[in-house]
Amino acid sequence: MNRDAIPVRPDIRCDVLVVGGGAAGFGAAVAAGRAGLQTVLAEAGPKIGGVMSFCPGMPWGGGYPCGEIIGGLIAELTDRLAAQSPPAAETRPCALANFGPEIVYDPDLAQIAMFEMLEEAGVRIHLNTTVTAPRMAGARIESLRLNDRHGAAVVRPAIVLDCSGDGDISAQAGVPYEVGDASGRMMGVTLSFLLVNAPWDTVFAEGDPYFTRHAERGVAAGRLHPDLSRIYLMKGFHRDTVFCNSVVIRGVDGTQPAEIARATQEGRKRCRALVAFLRDEVPGFANAWMTNLGPTVGVRETRKLHGQHRLTGAEVRAAKRFADGIVACANPIDDVMRGDGAMTHDAAVAEATWYTLPFQTTL
Ligand SMILES: Cc1cc2nc3c(=O)[nH]c(=O)nc-3n(C[C@H](O)[C@H](O)[C@H](O)COP(=O)(O)OP(=O)(O)OC[C@H]3O[C@@H](n4cnc5c(N)ncnc54)[C@H](O)[C@@H]3O)c2cc1C
Numbered sequence: 001m002n003r004d005a006i007p008v009r010p011d012i013r014c015d016v017l018v019v020g021g022g023a024a025g026f027g028a029a030v031a032a033g034r035a036g037l038q039t040v041l042a043e044a045g046p047k048i049g050g051v052m053s054f055c056p057g058m059p060w061g062g063g064y065p066c067g068e069i070i071g072g073l074i075a076e077l078t079d080r081l082a083a084q085s086p087p088a089a090e091t092r093p094c095a096l097a098n099f100g101p102e103i104v105y106d107p108d109l110a111q112i113a114m115f116e117m118l119e120e121a122g123v124r125i126h127l128n129t130t131v132t133a134p135r136m137a138g139a140r141i142e143s144l145r146l147n148d149r150h151g152a153a154v155v156r157p158a159i160v161l162d163c164s165g166d167g168d169i170s171a172q173a174g175v176p177y178e179v180g181d182a183s184g185r186m187m188g189v190t191l192s193f194l195l196v197n198a199p200w201d202t203v204f205a206e207g208d209p210y211f212t213r214h215a216e217r218g219v220a221a222g223r224l225h226p227d228l229s230r231i232y233l234m235k236g237f238h239r240d241t242v243f244c245n246s247v248v249i250r251g252v253d254g255t256q257p258a259e260i261a262r263a264t265q266e267g268r269k270r271c272r273a274l275v276a277f278l279r280d281e282v283p284g285f286a287n288a289w290m291t292n293l294g295p296t297v298g299v300r301e302t303r304k305l306h307g308q309h310r311l312t313g314a315e316v317r318a319a320k321r322f323a324d325g326i327v328a329c330a331n332p333i334d335d336v337m338r339g340d341g342a343m344t345h346d347a348a349v350a351e352a353t354w355y356t357l358p359f360q361t362t363l
Pocket residue numbers: 019020021022023024025042043044045049050051052055058059060061062129130131132163164165166168169189190245298299300
């Protein structure tokens with residue numbers, strides 16, 4: 001036998017293949033499984049959650065219409081965590097203008113709960129498994145490959161749900177798309193971490209969510225990268241922990257693995273410098289230490305697929321509610337360090353109103 005030959009596994013048949021186990025893939029797989037469909041979820045990484053697991057502790061939401069969650073699987077997950085003893089999630093106001101309330105949670109317990117919900121729905125989970133090579137039969141995907149370190153299998157699903165975050169499979173299948181803004185510039189990527197042993201009463205005593213006074217000093221002294229002239233720090237789920245989502249690396253193409261690796265290493269260095277600065281210079285951090293440094297940067301933006309409906313800025317600003325609306329939202333428009341631009345969170349709609357995202361944008 002040729003020891004280098006990759007073993008080929010039997011074909012996998014299922015009703016639904018969900019590509020990617022981020023928030024979207026998690027929800028899609030649970031819903032499909034509960035509907036009685038044979039569902040396979042393939043996730044390239046070792047965890048469920050996507051960006052949520054790359055940036056452990058990232059709050060959920062921030063854009064509920066008028067402060068209310070209408071429902072859905074993330075609401076169910078939140079309720080499940082909040083009902084634990086002690087509670088593993090709670091809703092808090094966001095410290096930033098234009099954002100609604102957000103859900104903070106214990107990321108490890110959330111990981112366990114998401115797996116339970118997938119198991120209960122009968123979903124077959126393949127971790128560390130990358131889906132590639134869609135083979136087309138006309139406009140339909142006939143088969144794809146599931147690849148892991150032990151080999152590859154061909155999967156022939158009736159329905160493919162591309163929840164890869166960057167339209168990986170759709171792009172390979174020929175769906176048209178564009179990348180970034182009109183000039184192809186994408187938003188910055190972020191490496192996050194958590195600080196423990198940072199007493200909230202001292203840390204947040206000044207009330208500035210951006211710690212501007214300290215951050216500007218750090219930049220002027222050459223201790224912090226110039227993009228850290230505002231450091232957004234928020235309370236973590238557990239008392240006296242602080243979540244940092246502020247280390248942003250610009251000009252990274254999130255579809256290119258080598259660029260992601262380079263940005264992650266650059267991010268690690270900036271996180272280390274930031275923690276040293278906080279410990280030395282900012283009240284409350286003297287005895288804090290870093291934990292939960294993300295395994296990779298979180299990518300905000302790559303491909304924008306052309307769906308059957310393409311949502312426009314004008315529709316969002318007009319707070320349009322579509323007949324086939326599947327998500328109601330009042331979120332501000334986030335624009336984070338695109339090219340040499342700043343970080344902005346401008347309100348998209350007037351207060352106390354909201355827009356919906358039409359189902360046709362996803363087809
Ligand atoms: C830095 C940052 C901060 C953010 N802050 C917030 C916030 O505070 N609150 C909030 O609500 N939202 C926030 N967001 C947005 C939120 O993270 C995204 O909207 C959400 O993660 C999108 O979920 P998703 O499942 O579509 O994609 P992702 O989370 O990107 O998940 C995609 C998954 O697909 C997998 N995958 C990709 N290709 C393949 C393949 N070929 N085969 C198998 N698996 C594959 C990936 O490994 C990944 O796990 C933030 C995003 C970033 C990057």
